[in-house]
Amino acid sequence: MDSARSWLQKLQPRDKDRERGAKTPAPASPNGGAGNSARMAAAAGEEALSSATKQKVAAAKQYIENHYKSQMKSLQERKERRWMLERKLADADVSEEEQNNILKDLEKKETEYMRLRRHKMGVDDFELLTIIGRGAFGEVRLCREKATSNVYAMKKLKKSEMLRRGQVEHVRAERDLLAEVDSPYIVKLYCSFQDDEFLYLIMEYLPGGDMMTLLMRKDTLTEDESKFYVAETILAIESIHKRIYIHRDIKPDNLLLDRSGHLKLSDFGLCKPLDSSCFPNLSDLDYAAGKSTNPSSDGDKQSSNSTAPRRTQQEQLLHWQKNRRMLAYSTVGTPDYIAPEVLLKKGYGMECDWWSLGAIMFEMLVGYPPFYSEDPMSTCRKIVNWRSHLKFPEEASLSLEAKDLISKLLCNVDQRIGTKGAHEIKAHPWFAGVEWEKLYQMEAAFIPEVNDELDTQNFEKFEETAPPMQTSSKAGPWRKMLSSKDVNFVGYTYKNFEIVNDPELPGIAELKKTNNKPKRPTIKSLFETADSEDQPSDGSFLNLLPTQLELPESLEPSPHSSISSEDSQARNR
Numbered sequence: 051m052d053s054a055r056s057w058l059q060k061l062q063p064r065d066k067d068r069e070r071g072a073k074t075p076a077p078a079s080p081n082g083g084a085g086n087s088a089r090m091a092a093a094a095g096e097e098a099l100s101s102a103t104k105q106k107v108a109a110a111k112q113y114i115e116n117h118y119k120s121q122m123k124s125l126q127e128r129k130e131r132r133w134m135l136e137r138k139l140a141d142a143d144v145s146e147e148e149q150n151n152i153l154k155d156l157e158k159k160e161t162e163y164m165r166l167r168r169h170k171m172g173v174d175d176f177e178l179l180t181i182i183g184r185g186a187f188g189e190v191r192l193c194r195e196k197a198t199s200n201v202y203a204m205k206k207l208k209k210s211e212m213l214r215r216g217q218v219e220h221v222r223a224e225r226d227l228l229a230e231v232d233s234p235y236i237v238k239l240y241c242s243f244q245d246d247e248f249l250y251l252i253m254e255y256l257p258g259g260d261m262m263t264l265l266m267r268k269d270t271l272t273e274d275e276s277k278f279y280v281a282e283t284i285l286a287i288e289s290i291h292k293r294i295y296i297h298r299d300i301k302p303d304n305l306l307l308d309r310s311g312h313l314k315l316s317d318f319g320l321c322k323p324l325d326s327s328c329f330p331n332l333s334d335l336d337y338a339a340g341k342s343t344n345p346s347s348d349g350d351k352q353s354s355n356s357t358a359p360r361r362t363q364q365e366q367l368l369h370w371q372k373n374r375r376m377l378a379y380s381t382v383g384t385p386d387y388i389a390p391e392v393l394l395k396k397g398y399g400m401e402c403d404w405w406s407l408g409a410i411m412f413e414m415l416v417g418y419p420p421f422y423s424e425d426p427m428s429t430c431r432k433i434v435n436w437r438s439h440l441k442f443p444e445e446a447s448l449s450l451e452a453k454d455l456i457s458k459l460l461c462n463v464d465q466r467i468g469t470k471g472a473h474e475i476k477a478h479p480w481f482a483g484v485e486w487e488k489l490y491q492m493e494a495a496f497i498p499e500v501n502d503e504l505d506t507q508n509f510e511k512f513e514e515t516a517p518p519m520q521t522s523s524k525a526g527p528w529r530k531m532l533s534s535k536d537v538n539f540v541g542y543t544y545k546n547f548e549i550v551n552d553p554e555l556p557g558i559a560e561l562k563k564t565n566n567k568p569k570r571p572t573i574k575s576l577f578e579t580a581d582s583e584d585q586p587s588d589g590s591f592l593n594l595l596p597t598q599l600e601l602p603e604s605l606e607p608s609p610h611s612s613i614s615s616e617d618s619q620a621r622n623r
């Protein structure tokens with residue numbers, strides 16, 4: 051607030067100076083023409099300057115409004131937490147003394163959380179450990195918070211790269227979604243912050259690795275194993291669709307496995323393949339989709355040469371595996387799971403995520419994705435001409451139900467299963483017998499080997515390109531740290547209440563079950579065992595903690611900060 055006020059004060063004199071300058075009479079000219087043009091130029095200058103000023107004032111106004119809104123929301127949420135805990139305790143078999151202790155515990159956590167919210171979090175608060183992932187915009191690394199010794203995954207994204215590739219809105223969407231959605235199938239975000247060069251997401255560490263690595267280790271999965279992962283992916287997608295978000299980039303690399311082997315969706319908003327600079331000839335696809343029904347015109351080497359023998363399933367699998375990691379770590383990424391309507395940029399909705407699910411299911415059962423080709427552009431062509439290219443290799447011996455479900459996922463949007471909601475897919479015969487509500491409590495298809503909290507054996511080994519930088523993000527007042535570009539990243543900082551909660555102690559359900567006196571239940575466990583009807587209608591109050599807004603020194607308007615019409619269209623659906 052103070053920073054907003056001082057920023058406004060700083061603004062005013064400059065504004066007055068400009069107005070004074072604009073009102074200075076132009077030198078007289080004998081015919082009045084030069085004077086007129088000078089006056090006109092001055093007027094135009096005034097208009098231009100005042101529109102820049104207006105933008106700054108609007109940004110400051112928004113900052114102040116957001117700040118107050120955030121304060122009110124924070125207060126409300128604190129009250130809700132207290133109220134819910136009191137209700138839960140009233141129903142629980144806990145002595146009065148115990149109840150008082152638990153309530154005191156909550157207040158302690160609240161104070162801790164308030165302190166944390168005021169603390170300007172930075173990369174210096176963490177000990178940087180092993181690199182566990184690399185993407186187009188940065189890296190993911192295991193880290194340990196110095197103050198608490200808690201282990202997290204830190205995703206670090208280079209701001210300049212995000213700006214260069216017009217991904218600012220996408221990264222913002224990722225932060226927003228992770229902060230909003232509270233689902234066991236979505237990776238949990240604890241906090242986000244930034245320094246002058248990078249954006250950081252501090253997430254729960256999922257030590258089971260990702261689905262891409264699992265698939266590379268196993269070649270193919272059985273139908274039962276696939277069913278488990280496909281079912282959990284459906285629940286993950288359903289939870290983001292309920293929030294009116296579309297992922298658009300669901301692929302095995304983004305399906306992570308927790309310690310017990312259950313699946314969580316991650317990596318929201320960075321839709322690299324939508325970046326047309328990555329696929330320079332993307333407009334050709336339009337032509338390919340409309341005109342070509344002949345597989346041989348789709349650029350796939352295998353089919354372009356009719357005399358070349360078709361690869362067997364095993365050969366294709368080996369070929370795919372050889373290229374897979376290279377594709378994953380390239381700046382272009384793999385287009386193998388992207389829906390045709392997304393590639394064609396003709397407007398798309400949530401159905402595109404169900405297409406990706408179909409492609410992943412195919413890969414689990416067959417060993418490679420359905421439209422795999424030598425190079426990404428050929429894959430894109432095959433996707434838009436999916437009718438000619440979707441083939442189930444006989445050697446894979448898929449059940450009729452599996453083939454039917456895949457064919458209903460990999461088809462035109464208007465016929466695609468899931469268009470009316472996830473329930474359509476859940477009701478498909480391939481899932482007969484799946485207990486959707488109990489899935490998360492069931493034993494996973496594979497239990498990953500994880501020896502301790504720092505174990506990274508389920509991840510690829512990545513070379514350190516440079517020693518982990520412990521660049522200071524805290525030295526000096528934060529406003530001085532930010533460059534003018536940072537107007538694009540205003541409001542990125544976020545802190546989740548759960549960062550101050552201890553997830554290890556038993557819950558009240560356990561207390562009731564054993565009916566003896568185990569360790570005290572924690573606030574978190576009490577919330578976790580709360581009935582869904584006890585929760586606010588969106589069921590996500592713990593994750594809806596306010597954004598700590600940041601106002602950069604300069605709020606220069608930037609061409610990068612606007613949402614493309616395509617993005618807003620997708621978001622509005």
Ligand SMILES: Nc1ncnc2c1ncn2[C@@H]1O[C@H](COP(=O)(O)OP(=O)(O)OP(=O)(O)O)[C@@H](O)[C@H]1O
Pocket residue numbers: 182183184185186187188189190203205237253254255256257259260303304306316317320322378383509
């Ligand atoms: N919370 C996490 N816990 C464990 N591993 C993770 C976590 N988040 C990401 N990873 C690992 O890092 C890899 C890259 O992560 P992610 O896809 O989020 O990064 P990215 O830079 O957005 O990549 P992409 O280029 O796919 O957009 C994942 O495939 C996974 O192996």
